Amino acid sequence: MEEHHIKLDLANPYLSSLGTKGGSKSEPKNGPVPFKMPPKTAQIRLVSSHPEVYEPCDDSFALVDALLADRTNLLAHDPTICMEVGCGSGYVITSLALMLGREDSGIHYFATDINPHAVRVTCETLDAHGVHAEVICADIATGLESRLEGLVDVLVVNPPYVPTPEDEVGCEGIASAWAGGENGRVVIDRILPIADKLLSENGWLYMVTLAANNPLQICVLMRQKGYASRIVVQRSTEEESLHVIKFWRDAEVLREAKEQVGTSKTTPAVMEYLLSQFPRMSFWRTGGNSSSNS
Template structure:
């Protein structure tokens, strides 16, 4: 399934199109705002792959951290638009230009989100603690010198510091605080970010995880990983499947094998 936005800003989902050809023509843009690229498309393709699960999930509050052009939050809002009780959407970005472009993109597609120009979710931690049912994040993941992190403007969209983890490591505990008991986190990682270690850290916080989309481009290997809370009485499949929690070790074995192999391959190159 792929998302195509035409020149008039119309939104369509095509079941018969390979996900890698997802395209977008912006209804609004700014030279200091990150335009959708392979990573954005991969994240939306992950949401489309989970489309039925997302609809059946009946989220009340959805959020994107780092909305950029608004491509991802608008796509999520359109996926869930058919819900009788439409969720309330939030989108944050540290770049004020991104907030304006996101607003234009949402308005062009007749969907709405509460927009905040803020660092990660600053100002929302108490208000939304334990309430977010779906969170999507395309973080700054590119390994860069630490001094480039958080400088604002366009570079804030990709500068991730050492191993690309400077911002990622700040977002994960925030997500843990905001996600509800049934909350899902869809987050994109570069292989250089060591997503296997991230999955292990999230497991220590009580989360299950799985790769929803895995994609190699000419420059990078991308993973969109979904995280959900696990409990003693919860089924691993409650995030959308039907596998009992006792089968979760098989899921971990799979994710370990996939991420370990890809990480080793990149290191050897």
């Protein structure tokens, strides 16, 4: 499964132009790529703004780059419903709609944000690019959770991941875009079970995480729900180290998770595999293990 994904990635001619540490830099095998219109992303000059709305930044670009890098897979995945939780300026959902296709292709988009200014700005950004998403002002997915259960094929999330004092979480306005509480995990840990509920049988989740969020442990948590994972984009800036992680339901992982119900222990082989993806995070080896057992 994993190998299959990587193989498809290498076939993506756009990947080589992405300056990401996680992405492969190898040239496509079939020689030079003939000129082709690059898949579109939202244009910054057309992205609407508001003083209380988070503007597209390194994390947004990393997420869109991850979606671009995985675009071939996404198109083959043939999604019906795509959704973004925490759409902010609308840069990501607009880019997704531009790269996967408008409604005539049979894909429909939903986007939520807790910030009423953000949902309005998202609508303006979508309009400016001539694409449509149904935009809902909601806390993660309030109001959608029961009826949209099991219908979302692709879910993208750039969560508020910055470690902050607990009382900043859920504040109104722009702070809701970053305030993540202890280890930046408070909102992420609320999103994961909702994502699991919303995702369809073949659902994929793309999520941005910060090194401080302990992404290794997030992968372990999702593995216990039956999801395999891999890093699509890894990027370090002066201030932060970002990963965009893709999670997908995997029959074998699910079977393994069911066998381990009650013990909630992650086998050494799986830990080694996950650790191999986060080579610079091996200091979490014990931390990740002990907290996943608690």
